[in-house]
Amino acid sequence: MSSDSRLKDAELQHFRKTLLLLHARLRGDVVQMTDEALNRGGEAGAGNLSSTPIHLADLGSDNYDQEFTLGLIENDQLTLDEIRAALERLEVGTFGRCDGCDKAIAKVRLQALPYTKYCIECARLHEGRGALG
Template sequence: MDVGKRRNGTHKLNGKSARDGNGQHGSNGQHAGGNGSNGVSRRASAPGALSRRMPVAQSNPPMSAETPVPRSSLSTAELDRYRRMLLAKRDQLLGAVTHMENEALGKSRSESAGDLSQMPIHMADIGTDNYEQEFTLGLIANERETLKEIDEALVRIDAGTYGVCLGTHKPISKARLDARPWARYCIEYHRQQEQRGRSG
């Protein structure tokens, strides 16, 4: 009997140790599985973490209206030279606009007064006159817009901000100012605006 009890006790101990061993393996397996799931979650979140760290390239946004325009870096002599260029161009455009307006007004008055010498005879002549009148009105509108930009450039000279791009607040190149002294934007920002207009 003592030998049987000892055998049963040994069997129970062996069974307990076997269960403990299985339990230990189970816990190890669960622990390994936990590590595996953590590894998957880390790998899944890795692209997002990289995307958060990587900078995104953006084009230069336009400055807000509240941002003050920097002072011009041009010298007083350069500003005086551009002022003279603007005033000369302004006088030239004013003379051209006045001449075109007088011609258009004179033709309209002669037609309304019934002056037969000024009226076209053929239908083709009528179409040509209408086209010329529309073309002249378009030129007048364009020249008046340029006159407005010239006046704004003169104001910027007085304010000390002439030659600074209104879109990026960067200096406008002297080559561009020499060709177009009333320019409001640098050539890079001007091209960006044109591309946005075409894409829109």
């Protein structure tokens, strides 16, 4: 039980910055992709920007394509939730602690995945169930 695994203020600030950046970037992506996915469906005001050609082949795959895009958005929103939760943990001082076993999460893991709430062992358990990491 050494305090070696505790994060220093500078490190916490670094993670906070990373999380905020990631959050902003993901939000931008989500907005853009939602726009694209929705524009595909409605051609109501297509008079202005009718530069997108519609191929017959595209019509068949359109549904699949849209589902795929929306699937990506869903994933991003889950990630956004994780990031928000991580920022909250930074606020209350529990950042870096595993939600599953209450142990400290390895720093290398936090550096790779700053919004994770599980240590590698708990994450493996959860991945085994087929959910996200």
